[in-house]
Amino acid sequence: MPNARAAKRAAVRLGAVALAGALLAACGSGSSDGASDSAGGKVTLTVDLFGSFGYKEAGLYAEYEKLHPNVRIKQTDTEDEQDYWKSLQTRLAGGGGLADVQGIEVGRIAAVTQQQTDKFEDLKKYGADKLKDQFAEAKWSAATGKDGQVLGLGTDVGPEAMCYRSDLFKEAGLPTDRAELATKWSTWDGYLALGKEFKEKTPGKSAWLDSVGSLYTIMIGQEKERYYDASGKLIYENNPAVKAAWDASTEAAKAGLSAKLDQWSPQWNQAFSAGSFATMPCPAWMLGYIKGQAGDAGKGKWDIAKLPAGAGNWGGSYLSIPKAAKHKKEAYELIQWLTAPEQQAKLFTKQGNFPSSTGAIEKVATAKDPYFSDAPIGQIFGDAAKAAPVQVLGVHDKNVADQITNALSEVERKGTSPDKAWSTAKKNVQNATG
Template identity: 85%
Template sequence: MPIARAAGRTAVRLGAVVLCGALLAACGSGSSGGTSDSAGGKVTLTVDLFGSFGYKEAGLYDEYQKLHPEITVKQSDTEDEADYWKSLQTRLAGGGGLADVQGVEVGRIASVTQQQSDKFEDLKQYGADKLKDKFAEAKWSAAVTQDGRVLGLGTDVGPEAMCYRTDLFKAAGLPTDRAELAEKWSTWDGYLALGKEYKKKAPAKSAWLDSVGSLYSIMIGQEKERYYDGSGKLIYENNPAVKEAWNASVAAADAGLSAKLDQWSPQWNQAFAAGSFATMPCPAWMLSYIKGQAGKGGSGKWDIAKLPGGAGNWGGSYLSVPRAAQHKKEAYALIEWLTAPEQQAKLFRDQGIFPSSTGAIEEVADAEDPYFSDAPTGQIFGDAAKEAPVQVLGVHDQNVAQQITNALSEVERKGISSDKAWSNAKKGVDNVIG
């Protein structure tokens, strides 16, 4: 993510960010195109992202500017990807206020390639076609139109694991060894059963997981088909995988295992340092978010284990160049450099954002993270990336997911019945996508 890349990405995704609502399209430097000092030959490239892609935090912009002293990079961020996307749609429709580089979450990339291809540059004209072999096939192909135009270069992917607080586990009398836990929660039923054990002896004001929305998102990330089938047909209403993830999330809410915190909310951010939850389903990009919110005080208290139910992917993003960008050639040079194997590997080692470059994946296989109790992050997330299914992406993937997680929030926070919440989710999807 970046949640937000989460993301997720949501991106994931994370660190110190500025929240800009849809009405604040002019927030930050991303609200205007790049600028240049014609007298001095200087170029200012604007980069508009959501969550945290980690570039600034890892020092990559500083490094690039040293290599290219004629370039200055200015980045703006929106924490919530949904807000970011809404603002981007407004600016794309008007043709103004666009940055030289715009981030696109993986759940939106089908919308870009199928419905908005006229709004973005074909990166092949700058030589992007030569990079195909450097990326995982699924990552590359998702940003390519049917007629072969390349509309984005892949940043990260979101292989999934389970992050947990060893100090809270110890306080509740649970084991903390990552291999033992992976065995105990090899299934989602096992994970929920262990959560019920935790609840019996949990430290005060501490829940088993942050939100049932995060549980749903991680479970659905283990499926090849989620909201659309291979023909582009919307199938979420009758997809057993969606219903299974929904039912497990409702069961977690009914059992009182959730801290009832909406992801990306201020309360959720504060909960990391407060120890308000013991586990958190986490794609690789979430690691940097945890570090940013939990701070130095969280170092060594977190660990990472294999995910229940098998491997999956949640999130991942692309960097694209709008046709309205002022400095297209320079923008492409920047994103080619940022997504190169060397930079992707450095980004993972520094920020935990897992690479989509095949060369970088091999390079970080031995990586460990001292913040997360020296967990073998390269191995854990590398294995998950290899085993995760190649997901079918639809035009409104992210919109459908948002409506479902919104409805699950109603279940855990307002006590609405599962049937009523599901009905609300379907109405929400109909309203958003028509």
């Protein structure tokens, strides 16, 4: 998700952060055993997330409240994960204003397991160790501390594919069949070549892709080692995989293939319904986001094909409980239910968030999505999930990625030279990682 994995309008973003903090602070913090805090003896569980986890949209909160009449769920969320993480760090340091449940993006989970074990509950005390066999091994182990603490339950993973506007392809005289396209762009060079052909046939109209930042992120998601090696050493600067993704992204910028839209910005959100770009590298959790932004008018115009150059993973998240949470037992019961196979399968069917639960993966193998031209999403993302590498995650994984994609934005939007942008990225990475 997500990962991760969304948005309400950047103009509202800071206000949303402030409002979330105020609401959560009002709920208080501490180590209560879950005493009721609302009229009628009901317990209000606060859930603080980033982007779009899809629980409310898929009706899961309503279903849980029906099954547990004494529980009311109150969700707040922040559009941009960077804003969310910064706010969470401030609240963790102060010990107040924390929700009962906090979302953790996969790129941050190493920071939790290596640096913040004293800030989050070990879920084994609530019986989480019995759930291990329900999750993919890589998903489970990533949230396990050095002393065996279970610090989060996995929500989704982010197997990657390529989303594309078949109507825009047809207008440009390009193939629209997903199998034929997968062959044409079996490599990233093939993808960029087809993009240049698209641009020639549709001058001044839609761009080939939304941003070079999304291209870079999807490409680097195909690699096992990206920013850190298995020993915890920062290696991004000399990693040929990072260089290859950087070079392809700057080539796309130089060729004018990008719509120059920063992901999660208001302009990017509006571009979905305007048809401003023809392709977008997309992890599974992006499907629900596309539906939300493009609306009913986009149904049947989008399709999904296999990703160039093999499988990869972008995003995925965890649900964790801070030590300062007010209703820990009830919070655990909620996250156990939300991450159970049945609920993960429902979430994928309705929102596209691909399960990290092995049982749920089996349940969705034959799923199709009518919005995306009946694309066999269960098969496409299921195959990608099986083939995706188990990625090495570092403490500052997300910080490094953010600085590189920020630098790429400078290349595509301001015409900054790739060499100068890379130099800036390195300086900012050094500042971010200490």
